[in-house]
Amino acid sequence: MILSILLLSVFFIVPYLFGYFLIKIKYIDLSILKSEILLFPFLGISIIISFLQNTGLFFGSKVSSIILLLLFIILILFYFKKDDLVIIKSFFSNYLILVLFCIVSAFITLYPSIYAGFPTSFASINNDLIFYLSIPEWLKNKSYFDSMNIDNYHPFFSIAELHFSRFSRVGADYFNTLFMNWLNIDSIFTFNVISSFFCILIIVSIFYTSKFLFKLNNFITYSFTALATFNTVLFWMLTTQYMPQLGGNAFFILSLGLIYKTLNEKKVKLIIPTSISCSALVSIYSEYLIYFVIPVVFFLIIKIISEYKKAKEYLKISIYIFLGTIIVNPISFYLAIKYNLFVFKSTQNAVGIVNYIPFFNQPLIIMGIKFLNDYQESHILFKIISIIIVCVMIFGIFKLEKRLNKLVLPLLAFIFLMLIYLKFINKFPYGYYKTLMFGQLFFIMTFCNGLYYIFKITKRKILYISIFVCVLCSINIYKIIGLEEQIIKEGTLITKDYLQIEEIKNLIPKNEIISVSNFNIDDQHVISYFLRDRNLIFNNASYYFPSYNKPEKKVNFILSDSSNKASDILKLYGEIIWNNNKFVLYKNISGLINIDLQSWNGPENWNGVPTRWTKANSKLIVESNITDGKLVFDAYLPPGIEKRTMGIYCNNEFVEDIEISNNQHNYITSNLRLDIEKKNEIEIFVKEGTVNVGKDTRDLGIALQNIFLNPK
Known part of the structure; x- marks a missing residue:
């Protein structure tokens, strides 16, 4: 656990300090924002990704990481002062509840890895593991333009979608390679920790955006943060390796919040940090681009129409943010455009990754009451709860402050239209599933807002609502514990x-x-x-x-x-x-590649020797790179049986009959002709048929041990 905490701390401290040094540039002024310390890690991550990704055009991140390490050391030695520690100390005292949320989240998300015995190891319940581990391993040594030497012998780097993914959403993977290179460890030791780190970033992003950018009250802010932190959807994304989307979620809500504040208050000095945040969003999870740009464009249009006298100023700020986003990381912006054009021209309908989630399950999933993969129709009680949740959300939307609603309403309307498009027109279940996750945090925000305004009449009622929120969080934690037990029992823990x-x-x-x-x-x-x-x-x-x-x-x-x-009696x-x-x-x-058993009785242990009884007709399915071989085996007869005749066929061709007796146990067949281009079928017939012994109802032919294919 100590190793996990140390690595997680490194993931946090390094971007924090880079972000802190960034604001010392005279053109960046965060003093107009409250508690700007919370923004430092976001800014640092974006700058680190930009440097690694753009230098990645020429060489792998190992070289770039050395440059960043030298820069980091120089900044620490010459720019970090003792007074800066006071700022960090004040953060922990001012935001104790937020810190506690982060600590609990870290423990929950790292627990399966800690249980595995190696705190930084990975726990998987999803078969995309190779897909996500291969990308940082490739990027730390290779540039974008290095060709893949695809062959049939190196599947880790030969998977079909490596190139495709490496050119779309690799920002988080580049960030991952920095610590892989600095600490000289592999991606399997960092992947789960960086996923946990992004879960913490989501918490910080929600808190900061709600309190300081959207200016929601404390009840809504803390309720929103709690329900998003202790949520089965967030943990499900972690356990199914959606590491890039976790990072994308954090920057999605923060970038929208920064744009909202920059345009509303026309703060020119916020253009650069806003562009830096938007750049990270695009590079980490490029699927967010369309879900981000369209609502922002509608927000801008609404602002221009409602305040047409300030239209020129709004357009000017927007253009600067757009250009700033491109300048910070031009490669990621280009790749995001390319990727989104590809995605919206194609679907993965045939892949069958997920099914459509029943409508009444969706609000329950958003609030963490049900899991993302729950496709069964809800009972009437759950349907009533689902309807109530939707009603509270709708009420919460219209009770948002009018200026904020100019952003949130177009965003949720676009998500709703995308859900209709992906359900009835494009018919893309996986896209529907992802879109629901994209909008989840804002649905929770509107629910908390609606909850507050429905019951805000007295302080006592606020207390009751707080208890309700705690109960809902407890339900989520209980379900998360169940999911963790599933991971531990059924997942692949890297032990x-x-x-x-x-x-x-x-x-x-x-x-x-x-x-x-x-x-x-x-x-x-x-x-x-x-x-x-x-x-x-x-x-x-x-x-x-x-x-x-x-x-x-x-x-x-x-x-x-x-x-x-399956190979217990095979001395392969x-x-x-x-x-x-x-x-x-x-x-x-032997030259044998693989062998499978078909139509045999179950395995037994005879004095430590694995044994199986044949049935009347049993088979060996053999793959080999030799063309000739002899089958060697030990054979025993059922009690009371003196002799049996074993007929041997290879690929439907008769080979020989072998007489099995109690006087001999070691046998070898004549030569078998094998085809190296296909699976060979060796059939074993017991010509006299099978018998039952005592109360044993199984059909027993001949007991075989130590089967071995001996090359000619």
């Missing part, structure tokens, strides 16, 4: 067994091919991560990996799951050269 995979690199030559067998999708992704610089082929590969192709040379090493029961690969509680690495002396 010591996974970290030890890297030991394999010291045992085998780099040019050898490793066949990976009998693993689920999440395990395949983790293996491909730790062995990303090795030649790998996967059996039953996940959809992100290239389709399996026969290797040009013999596979000499097989990595298998030591607990997988010969010598074990490395293993732990999860994995086993074989030296493949």
Whole structure:
């Protein structure tokens, strides 16, 4: 836990100090804002991303990170004063509740990793892990224009969407690489921590925007912050690796707040910090661009129409903000435009990532009462609660201060129209799902506003409402704990067994091919991560990996799951050269790539030796890169049976009949002709049929052990 706190602190302190040094530039003046200390980490993140992303045109972030480290040291030595510590100390005393929210959020979001035994390790319940880890690993060493040497042996860097994603929403990944480079650690140790960091940024962004930019009262501000902090939607995004969207959420609400204040109060000195914030939003999560620009444009139009005498001034400030956003990070702006044009010309309907969420579930999901993946229709009580929530939100919209409503109403109206478009016209469930998450924070804000104005008559009623908000937060925390238990029990926790995979690199030559067998999708992704610089082929590969192709040379090493029961009686690969509680690495002396069992009775343990009974007709499905081999095995008969005849067929061709008796247990078949271009089917027939022994109702043929394919 100490390591997690230290790394999380580094994620916060570094951008904070960069943001702090930034305001010392004479053209940037945040003194007109209250509690500007809360803005420092946002400004620092944006500047760091801009530097790394634009230098990324020429080289990987390792070089840029060294430059930033030297700059950071110089700024600390020459510009940071003792008086600055007083400002930091005052922050903790003035915003104790906010600090407590952040601490609780950090513990909740990091808990699965702490449970795994390595505080900075990753906990996954989503099979996109390789997708998100591959991007920072690529960016820290490669420039934008480095070509991908795609082949069938390096799936970690060969996934189809790497290039596509690397050119769209990579701001958060560049920020991640800074600490990977400075601390000399890999993305699997930073990913969950940076996700937790962005969750904290969302809390700070909501609090600052509500209190100091939108100027909502304390009850609405703290209720909004609490309901957004302790919310199952936020935690669900964390556990499904939506790290870029978490960062995008934080900058989305802050950027809208800064634009609102800059235009309303016509503060020219806020143009630069507003542009810096908008730049970070575009670079971290470019999908937000259309959801950000259109409501802002309508807000500007409304302002011009209602205050036409100030139209020129509003247009001038808006143009400066637009140009400032481009200047701060021109690469990210270009990529965001390119990405959004692509997205709105295509859909992913066939992918089936998510289904449409029933209407009455959506308000419950927004408030964290239901999970994002709850597609079942709600019962009547939940429907009534859902209707009440919507009514409170609608009331809250119209009770917002008129100037604020000029921004919020166009935003929510646009989100509502997008939901209709994605439901009935474009028919894009995943886009609908994302749009709902984009608007979630503002829906919560209007709910809190409506709640306040419905019951604001007396202080006692405000107390009752506060208790209600606490109860709602408690419900969310209870559901989050349940989700964490699900992650711990069913997710892929990166424990010591996974970290030890890297030991394999010291045992085998780099040019050898490793066949990976009998693993689920999440395990395949983790293996491909730790062995990303090795030649790998996967059996039953996940959809992100290239389709399996026969290797040009013999596979000499097989990595298998030591607990997988499908290979229990198969003495597949010969010598074990490395293993732990999860994995086993074989030296493949047979040339066998993979073998599966079909139509066998379940595994048994005979004095420590794995054993299975055949049925009347059992099969071995074999993939190999040898064309000839002999099957070697040990065989035993049921009690009371003296002899049995085993018929052997290979790819529907008769090979031989072997007489099995109680006088002999070791057998070897004649030569089997194998096809290296397909899966070979070896059939074992018990010509006399099966028997039942005692009360055992299973059909028992012949018991086999230690099956092994011996090359000719």
